[in-house]
Amino acid sequence: MSVPDRGDLRVDGSRLHARIAALHEIAPISGPGGEPGNARLALTDADREGRDLVRAWMAELGLHVHVDGIGNVWGVRPGRSGRLDEPAVMTGSHIDTVGTGGRFDGNLGVLAGLEVVETLERHGVVTERPIAVAFFTNEEGARFAPDMMGSLVFVGGLALEEALDTTGIDGARVGAELARIGYAGATPCPGPSPCAFVELHVEQGPVLEAEGCTIGSVTGVQGISWQELTIVGQSNHAGTTPMRLRHDSGYVAAELAVFARRLALELGGSQVATVGTIELHPNLVNVVAASARVTIDLRNTDDGVLRTAEERLAEHARDLAAAEGVTITARRLARFEPVAFDPAMIALVERTAERLGHPVMRLPSGAGHDAQMLARVCPTAMIFTPSVGGISHNPAELTAPADLEAGADVLLQVLLELAGTDGGGGGERR
């Protein structure tokens, strides 16, 4: 077999695309124009099917598979010593999706990691350090809050017991669901710290496309604040209750959502605000709502401004509650400070993309990612590939096939650099 220099190694795009297509076959959904998306909410039967498929691929590739107490799964390819207890260079992401998810969000990073391993196997490349490919539980947070739950538990940022005790939007509990789908693993939490972590992910935003770049080297992740506000007013008849006598939870919920939009525009910069959930009770046409529930998602790269946004929202809620005669109680669903990635790792991604001839830029991430949790315990980087139209969390989410391959190639070369080789491939394990 002709062995290329390790710097010339490239992934096999057709294998990568085939795995993405196969995982898409599990719990597929269609967008309004027939776009191919997925609905694999964390710890559902659909998630189990996805997990089983990816775990089987890990086993086929000869990886040593671990499942920990929160259901994180990772497969280890040993380094030259053959020992499994050495710190690994880890890559990975997640395979759960939101209810109206795309095919690439999360899945790309996991399946590109497998493709890197298969490329190394096919070319007989032995690395100095082990390489691990992981998928973390409940990254999306669409069913259970907080998001990035698995990676947070993996790095010791959330106690396993507390995570297992989490109740989801459908009333299910994490611990029970993990047991039900067979992914309450034996490997203890927190997990072993990697010597480095690299996550490949689609951008989910419009910046790379607008700037004509194929690769983004991610400088860090926005801070995230998720709150749930519960409003309790008074149910009443929509026809007979004068406007001045109302205690209308639905109106207050709507006013909070409009305020969140105004707040984001006023604060400007990277500030975003989203009210993605509004639920009224009893939710009937002719009844003033007795109670309402809204969630508010605030993000900023600057933690000071993010705190200002939280304070202004709380102040507005207090004023509104007093004016309308309702009570508003806030519950924190998630709060993550902004994260800055390791400067040497950011530079390594950037340099590698340049060497491979891919236009590259540095940018922050607007979305939360498992990488921000791993950054607590090891040098961490992220590689972004462009999202067509910036669309994500939507079946229309799309990254061009060539861009997917470019991202996987950069991942391969960055992992080789971090894991170390003799440079010529074909080495024997000691």
Place this chain on the structure above:
Amino acid sequence: MSVPDRGDLRVDGSRLHARIAALHEIAPISGPGGEPGNARLALTDADREGRDLVRAWMAELGLHVHVDGIGNVWGVRPGRSGRLDEPAVMTGSHIDTVGTGGRFDGNLGVLAGLEVVETLERHGVVTERPIAVAFFTNEEGARFAPDMMGSLVFVGGLALEEALDTTGIDGARVGAELARIGYAGATPCPGPSPCAFVELHVEQGPVLEAEGCTIGSVTGVQGISWQELTIVGQSNHAGTTPMRLRHDSGYVAAELAVFARRLALELGGSQVATVGTIELHPNLVNVVAASARVTIDLRNTDDGVLRTAEERLAEHARDLAAAEGVTITARRLARFEPVAFDPAMIALVERTAERLGHPVMRLPSGAGHDAQMLARVCPTAMIFTPSVGGISHNPAELTAPADLEAGADVLLQVLLELAGTDGGGGGERR
């Protein structure tokens, strides 16, 4: 048996309260403070149980019971001739409730009608004209739109076939549900026009209590406009999508609800506006909503102002859709013009209350009622009793026992006046 003069006849409050309590036992719910309410949405199993109970009472009282094609039920007590084909003096209301309903809304009018009949029976009073007691299908409209469906079909304002083909909020169809619960009756629609109609109902508003009146003689009913607005935008990631690039259906839904409130305050007078329903899809914390559904309930005693409210709402929706890059489609769920009741009937209720010593006032109804449909085919009146705190569509809905009895006494005397007697009771049927 000592027979009082017909003007001295009074209902038996204990029997009335007992029937109200018994009907409350079917599908009871509790408010946050343990208040006793009901959830008997139209054509559910709970509605069937309520219907069976009231129909059994009608039969026990010797009434000739009719069930028509839309499930309206009425029992006829023949007049002096004993013939069933003579136009009757009709009273009645409805026994369906909203999802968080009280014990009195609708139920009072039906059960007071039965109590009037029992009082006449016990005292052997024969009337010149028949007296009929009715309950009409789906007055609330909480499950199927439009509201007041049964009475609208009864008077020929809506074709039976169209009503049967209505799909509810849970996807069920009126025709199938009627058949399922055994209330697709054989009596043809429209039904026989009564010679007069009188409905006793709780006010569901705060006016009588505030004015210290026990009885309201209702002058008419506000016009009602119900619309459903469906907003289609673009689902996207809450963290990575800059505010200026959003097509956020959730924001637009909220903005419409806030506008409706502002519109009602600006138009003033009797104008009310309620957004009781807001639903987002996919309704997740970190996803910009792809689509949303809101209902808007507008009411006014002045049809011109009501039309202005509808036009301004439509205009605002157009502007908002253009600004946010979403589509908004409106569907009319119900539209009823304001109704003025018969002046002689209004005066009869007022005079009767005065004769019985109950403080009385004239007032319009803010809520829609079956009586407004019957007003299309015969002289019609409504009798209101006070609602404590103006609360309705809520388990805390309450009318004092003495006020319930006062309302039933006025109903009894008004029906006697309309149906005619020999004045001494105890007459023989010819």
